[in-house]
Amino acid sequence: MTRVYVVTTSYPEHAGDAQGHFVAAEVRRLVAQHDVTVLAPGRARSPLGGERVVGLPGGDAFGFPGALARLRERPTRLAGAAQFVAGALGWLAREPTPARLIAHFLLPCGAPIATRALARRLTELEVVVHGSDARLLAKLPLVPRVVGRQLVQAGAQLRFVSSELRALVLGALPPSQRAFLEPRSRVEPCAIDLPGAPSHVEARETLGIPLEARLAVVVARLIPGKRVHVALEACARVPQLQAIVVGDGPERDRLAQRFPGATFVGQVERPRALAYLAAANVLVSASLEEGAPTVVREARALGTPVVCLPAGDLPLWASQDPGIHLVASSAELER
Secondary structure, eight states: OOEEEEESSSSSTTTOOTTTTHHHHHHHHHTTTTTEEEESSSSOOOOOOOOOEEEHHHGOOOOTTOOHHHHOOOGGGGHHHHHHHHHHHHHHHSOOOOOOEEEEEEEIIIIIIIHHTTTTTOEEEEEOOSSSHHHHHSSSHHHHHHHHHHHHHOOOOEEEESSHHHHHHHHOOOHHHHHHHHEEEOOOOOOOOHHHHHHHHHHHHTTTOTTTTTEEEEEOOOSSGOOHHHHHHHHTTTTTTTEEEBSSTTTTHHHHHHTTSSSSESSSSSHHHHHHHHOOOOOEESOOSSSSOOHHHHHHHHHOEEEEEOOHHHHHHHHHHHHEEESSSSSHOOO
């Protein structure tokens, strides 16, 4: 079996852990044909399947409710991020050269970790760009040029989870780098797994929700960029609609005070989060920073309709799926 290494800043710590579940879904597919090792920050983990998981220093810089939010809360966590980069580079230098290296998140896994580790080594490199990493790259002065040079030198293949993110990253690069990387890039959302997901009726029974209840679910980290307040304002305008918020974050207390009629269940294990999605009459999303939101794809796979704003690739999806209902603006969402 060929050796594959996966570098990621987000990976489940145990079965049912929601963090990095989209990376874990792809690892499960790789394990069927490859010898897979996952490098992730934090304590040593037990494998979720047939993979090997290596825990590296620097876990305090990553995790809920997101690396950027954690660094804003405590800038000293940047030292942890540097520890993770150094630990990953050291591990990759000691271990045998893989046939393939997959880096989830452009920063810091794609650059500098994967690109530096592959200097003058014959390995296929794929960098998967998810969202916040792309937007951070585009905002930082001079960083796109430096990162682009590293990607070119490593001969990287780029995979974007949405066409919007592809345009954002490639558009931030100098023309010569863009000309090299553009034909080496593609758009492909991450795999999703819905293990043991219940039916609508089963989910309502499990959660104790009456079958006749009208239920809207919002699934998000409770940070300003997710605009959960807009989604809840929209729900509050619909008579007899019960709103349940799945997720946690620094905005929770403020949102709970502003929307006392909504139910906040916090961060829950992934099977329970899927049960809320299956039980819902509608998933509501008001974020404008989603490239290819996994939760929308999961809701549709479970048969749950979605109401959302036209962010990222959602307009394309809506043109192909009548169960995704776009509204043109926040004001329209709230009506």
